[in-house]
Amino acid sequence: MTTRRRFLTAAAGAFAAMSLLAACGQDGSGGGADDDATGTVTYFTFSAAPDHLKDLDAIKAEFEKQNPGITVQVQTAAYDDYFTKLQTAIAGGTAPDTFELNYENFVTYARAGALLPLDEKAKADKDYDANRLYLKAREAFQFKGKLYAVPSTFSDVVLFYNKKLFDAAGVAYPTADWTWADERAAAQKLTNKPKGVYGDYQPVTFHEFYKALAQNGGSFLSEDGKKATFNDAKGLEAAQWLLSKPGTVQPTVAEIGGKADYDTALFTSGKLAMWHNGIWQISKLAGTAGLDFDIVTEPGSTQKANAVFMNATAVSAKTKKATAAWKWARFLGISQKAVETRLASNWELPAVNDQAAFDNYLKKTPPANRQAVFDALSDIALPPVLDAQQSKMQDIVTQALEKAASGQATPQQALDEAASAVTGLIK
Amino acid sequence: MRTAIAVAGFLAPSLLLLLGFWIGPMLGTAWVSLQDWNLIGVPTFVGLDNYTELLSDAEFHAALGHTLAYLAGYLPLVLVSGLAVALLLDAKLPAMTLYRATFFLPVISSWVAVSLLWKWLLNPADGLVNRILGMVGVAGPGWWTDPDWAMPSVVLASVWKDVGFVAVILLAGLQAIPRDLLEAAALDGAGWWRKLRSITLPMLSPSLFFVTVISLINGFQVFDQVWVMTEGGPGGASSVVVEQIVKNAFSYGRVGYASAMSMVLFAVILLVTLVQLRLQRRWVHYE
Numbered sequence: 001m002t003t004r005r006r007f008l009t010a011a012a013g014a015f016a017a018m019s020l021l022a023a024c025g026q027d028g029s030g031g032g033a034d035d036d037a038t039g040t041v042t043y044f045t046f047s048a049a050p051d052h053l054k055d056l057d058a059i060k061a062e063f064e065k066q067n068p069g070i071t072v073q074v075q076t077a078a079y080d081d082y083f084t085k086l087q088t089a090i091a092g093g094t095a096p097d098t099f100e101l102n103y104e105n106f107v108t109y110a111r112a113g114a115l116l117p118l119d120e121k122a123k124a125d126k127d128y129d130a131n132r133l134y135l136k137a138r139e140a141f142q143f144k145g146k147l148y149a150v151p152s153t154f155s156d157v158v159l160f161y162n163k164k165l166f167d168a169a170g171v172a173y174p175t176a177d178w179t180w181a182d183e184r185a186a187a188q189k190l191t192n193k194p195k196g197v198y199g200d201y202q203p204v205t206f207h208e209f210y211k212a213l214a215q216n217g218g219s220f221l222s223e224d225g226k227k228a229t230f231n232d233a234k235g236l237e238a239a240q241w242l243l244s245k246p247g248t249v250q251p252t253v254a255e256i257g258g259k260a261d262y263d264t265a266l267f268t269s270g271k272l273a274m275w276h277n278g279i280w281q282i283s284k285l286a287g288t289a290g291l292d293f294d295i296v297t298e299p300g301s302t303q304k305a306n307a308v309f310m311n312a313t314a315v316s317a318k319t320k321k322a323t324a325a326w327k328w329a330r331f332l333g334i335s336q337k338a339v340e341t342r343l344a345s346n347w348e349l350p351a352v353n354d355q356a357a358f359d360n361y362l363k364k365t366p367p368a369n370r371q372a373v374f375d376a377l378s379d380i381a382l383p384p385v386l387d388a389q390q391s392k393m394q395d396i397v398t399q400a401l402e403k404a405a406s407g408q409a410t411p412q413q414a415l416d417e418a419a420s421a422v423t424g425l426i427k
Numbered sequence: 428m429r430t431a432i433a434v435a436g437f438l439a440p441s442l443l444l445l446l447g448f449w450i451g452p453m454l455g456t457a458w459v460s461l462q463d464w465n466l467i468g469v470p471t472f473v474g475l476d477n478y479t480e481l482l483s484d485a486e487f488h489a490a491l492g493h494t495l496a497y498l499a500g501y502l503p504l505v506l507v508s509g510l511a512v513a514l515l516l517d518a519k520l521p522a523m524t525l526y527r528a529t530f531f532l533p534v535i536s537s538w539v540a541v542s543l544l545w546k547w548l549l550n551p552a553d554g555l556v557n558r559i560l561g562m563v564g565v566a567g568p569g570w571w572t573d574p575d576w577a578m579p580s581v582v583l584a585s586v587w588k589d590v591g592f593v594a595v596i597l598l599a600g601l602q603a604i605p606r607d608l609l610e611a612a613a614l615d616g617a618g619w620w621r622k623l624r625s626i627t628l629p630m631l632s633p634s635l636f637f638v639t640v641i642s643l644i645n646g647f648q649v650f651d652q653v654w655v656m657t658e659g660g661p662g663g664a665s666s667v668v669v670e671q672i673v674k675n676a677f678s679y680g681r682v683g684y685a686s687a688m689s690m691v692l693f694a695v696i697l698l699v700t701l702v703q704l705r706l707q708r709r710w711v712h713y714e
Contacts, residue, residue, distance in 0.1 A: 084677040091466035108680065112468035253661065254569040257552035388465060392679040403662030406574045414662075 037323035038069035044086060044096040047153065047311060049076035051283065052347045062337040063328060070324045083391075090114055090316075097319040098329050101149055103140050103310040108388050110143035116315040118147045121326040132334045136380070137351035141312045149312035150333040151351035153342060156376040157211070157278050157307040158295045159183075160285065160367075165190055165197065165273040174274070176375065178299035180215075180241055183274065187249035190273035199249035201263045202276040204242045204405055206397040207307060207383065212238035214305035214381035215298070221384055221426075228422035230397075231415035237301070239411045243404055253405065267293075278309065279373050283346035286366050295367045297376045305381035310351065349373070389425040396421045453693075460687040465680035477687035487688060489663065490671045491695075493578060497667065498646045500582040505642055506635070508586060509593025514623075516594060517601045527598070530591040538588070542655035545584035546571065549656075571657045574664035581665060584652050589645075593638045600634030601627065632711040640703055647696050668692050 048056040053076070060072045075096060077085050083105060089095050101109060109115055122128050130138065137151035159174055166173055169190050174183070187199030202208055209230075210220050218234030221227065229235070246252045256262045264281070266272040268288045275281075276298060285293055298306060313329035315322060332338050339350040343361040350357070362370050386393045400418035404411040460477055464470035481487055516527050533541060548555050549570035557567030571580045604627060612622050628635075650669035653659060659666035659674075668688065676685035 087466040087677065087680065108465070109467060112465060114467045252572075254551035254572040257550040257554070257572070258546065388680055395674070395678070399660070399663050402660055403574075406572075406661045406664070408574050408662050408664065 036319075036321050037327075039321055039324060040071045040073055041098060041321050041324045041328050042073045042075060042096040043313075043328060044075045044077070044082075044089075044099040046077055046079045046082040046100055047348065048074070049078065052345060055341050055345045055347050059332065059335075059338050059341050063331045063335070066331075067324075067327055070327065072328055093318070095316040095318055097321050097325040098313055098315055100152070100311055101141075101314045103312075104383055104385055104390050104394075106141055106149060106312065106314075107143060107385055108390060109314065110148045111387065114317055115143075115148045116317045116319065116322060116325075118150065118315065118326060118329075121315075121323065122147060122330075125326065125330065128330055129334070132352050132354070134351040134353055136377075137310050137312070140310050140382075149314040150329040151310060151312045152332045152338075153348035154308055154310045154351050155279050155348040156309070156373060156380075157276060157298065158372050158376060159298045160267065160275040160277055160281065160293055160295050162267065162270060162273050163292045163294060164270065169273075173294070174296045174299070176297050176304075176372070178296075180299055180301045183299045184244075184249075187245070187274060191249045195271075197271050197273065198251060198266065200245055200274045200276075201250050201266065201272055202242060202245055203263075204246065204398075204401045206394040206401075208242055208276065209238060209397055209401060210383050211298075211305055211307045211381050212241055212301075215300040215303060216241075217302040226423075226426055228419040228426075230422075231412070231419035235415055235419075236412055239401060239404065239415055241301070242401065243411060246405060267291075278307075280346070280348055282367065286346070293366060294369050295372045296369060297372050297379075300379075304379040306376035306379055308377065308380045308382060309348075311348070312351075386422070386425060393422050393425055396425075456686045456689050459683055460690050462683040462686075464682045466676075466682055467680070470683070473683065477684045478691075480684065481687055481691060486663070486666070487668075487671055490659075490666045490668050493665060494647060494649065494667045496578055497582060497585075497649055498643065500579065501585050501646050501649075502639070502642055504582065504586045505589050505593055506639065508590050509638065510597055510635075512590055512594035513597035513601055516598050527595070530594055532591070533588045534591040534595075536588070538651035539655055541588045542584055542652040545580070545587070545652075546656045549580050549583070571665075572661060574661050577657045577661060577665040581649070581652050581656055584656065585646075585649065588652075589642065593642065596638050597631060597634050600631045604630045629712050633713055636703075636707050636711045640700060643699060643703070644696055647692065647699070 045056070056074060060074065064071060082100075086095075086099060095114070122130065133151055134154065137154055138147070141147065141149040141151055161174055163173065166186075169192075171186050171189050174186070183200065190199035191197065213220060213230055213235055216234045216238045218230065218232065218238060220230050222229050230238075251262070251266075259265075263272065263275060263277070264284070267275045268285065268291060270291060279295075282295075285291060297304065313332045315325040315329055319325050333350075334352055339352055339354055339357050342348060342350045343357055349361075358374070362374075364370065384393075396418050400409075400414040403409045403417075404414040408414075409417070459470070461472060461474060462470035463473045463476070512530055516523065516530065520526075549557075551557060551567065551569040551572050554567075554570070557570075560567040568576045571577050608626050608630070609622055612626055617625070648669055649667050650673070653665055653667050653670050654673070657665045659670045669692070672685045672688045672692070675681045675688065
């Protein structure tokens with residue numbers, strides 16, 4: 001009898017502890033059940049870690065101050081793991097209330113019904129001014145004419161160059177009028193292998209390829225979008241342009257040996273003359289002592305074309321905190337605090353029309369030619385988007401380029417194979 | 428009757444775990460393999476479509492081929508070197524426990540750690556292996572950056588990690604061989620090689636059979652070392668079945684298709700294991 005009672009007491013204790021734990025868990029989502037405007041809003045992001053966690057904290061603190069009753073809980077993941085984690089969270093019914101999406105993956109999530117349509121929330125919110133958003137970004141995050149995510153940032157890719165190396169080699173600095181031929185000639189003069197100096201660095205991947213194709217006047221897909229057309233003569237030239245660099249003016253894959261951020265280390269240590277990379281590198285480079293660099297829009301071939309990356313904040317279709325989540329998404333996009341924090345820390349560019357804020361940003365050096373960041377926007381080449389098969393398509397193209405680079409196929413063979421595989425993905 | 432209840436009671440905990448974490452997910456996978464599902468939307472039933480698509484998926488076929496190529500390199504190497512190590516460890520030497528523990532260390536190390544270690548050792552630019560080769564005047568290959576060497580690199584790392592496991596199983600088998608058999612053979616004038624061939628290996632065949640089956644099953648599921656060392660590259664040259672499953676499920680949003688791949692892999696492993704069980708009658712001797 002005693003044992004039995006003791007057992008029951010223990011069981012009851014354990015049960016009480018469990019319900020307490022469960023209650024704590026529920027407390028996390030806070031507030032009453034019918035109140036979706038206060039409580040805890042979770043936010044999942046790839047762009048904050050590791051360089052901008054403090055900046056995100058500052059934005060979050062200001063948001064919580066202006067919106068008493070709402071707490072934001074931040075979760076971060078590296079870009080490479082981000083979408084895997086997001087998918088599994090959504091499938092497991094634990095989707096974050098708000099999460100970051102990039103342009104390429106946005107449609108997949110919108111079509112799958114994972115996102116909350118935001119037009120009603122936007123209309124009901126007197127603090128929301130759609131015109132404050134950069135128009136191209138606002139259009140990019142619409143699906144079937146409805147807004148499904150609030151644009152937060154954009155960034156573009158430019159040509160970074162090391163002025164000291166150009167001076168030492170007696171080569172004139174790159175200008176916005178440069179073409180591939182100018183870049184190639186300079187890269188050859190600047191490469192000095194005995195000294196470990198390379199003239200150029202551009203990854204041989206999908207993102208560089210679609211852009212090079214656009215610079216060469218080519219088109220990734222046919223006009224009706226039913227067929228991959230990047231294996232034509234223009235595509236071959238674009239692939240050859242990328243493939244011509246490793247081993248001549250750029251280290252090979254074997255020389256890099258899989259080291260993470262090899263190119264960053266090469267550039268910051270003053271051993272790389274030209275570097276195709278995104279403006280998100282500016283904050284690191286500006287803080288590197290002894291590095292004298294500037295930027296210019298990328299050289300084109302028959303025309304200029306610049307890669308632009310756009311991110312936005314989406315609200316989960318399953319959220320119980322829709323109003324609070326909307327407020328946070330809006331705040332990340334257009335609030336003064338978010339805009340200023342992003343500009344001050346070179347955390348990409350806020351997707352807003354705010355000339356005054358940008359004027360301050362433009363005055364900062366280095367780089368002296370910061371204007372190139374905005375010049376790039378006049379010739380945008382957005383990546384082709386293949387609905388649900390985006391990452392598969394990107395992998396196919398990158399793999400084809402790898403095949404050509406490692407001699408498993410000629411560039412033409414690799415492109416033909418990839419084009420027919422990509423055409424096969426289009427339904 | 429009471430015994431039956433007692434037995435059921437004792438079996439229940441492990442049976443429940445087996446059902447919940449093994450059989451259940453397997454049946455779930457079979458069900459998902461009939462769906463078109465990207466994890467974020469609602470699954471649609473598509474019947475056997477995923478399986479028919481597999482029939483014409485060149486990438487999957489290539490991955491299957493690479494997996495077989497991996498096995499062709501890995502299996503003989505790990506068995507022969509495992510046997511060699513077991514024979515050495517069977518010798519009567521001081522501090523033998525230390526040697527045994529040393530060979531077993533890679534077995535209990537994490538796959539990711541071991542793969543990273545070998546990725547560094549085989550780094551074409553400044554890895555230890557190529558440096559040593561350079562000292563003796565040999566230009567080392569590009570290892571995992573070279574399509575022809577990527578799979579051999581993976582095989583090398585895998586053999587290094589698994590040789591201790593094979594050796595320990597075989598060592599136990601070796602020590603169970605009655606010494607009088609070997610002594611009798613020695614008295615009859617049998618040399619080392621003769622004893623190995625006519626007594627040790629036949630007596631060891633049950634252990635050899637066990638490690639062969641286990642190594643084949645594990646070999647078909649090769650993943651971690653590929654993922655860390657090559658990610659299936661360069662240009663898909665070392666892409667294997669499980670790597671394709673992971674990519675399809677978690678990068679390409681095709682969980683149903685990936686599940687169909689899993690079922691096919693399961694069938695292949697089952698088939699190979701059944702064939703082995705059948706063939707063992709020809710070469711495995713139980714006392």
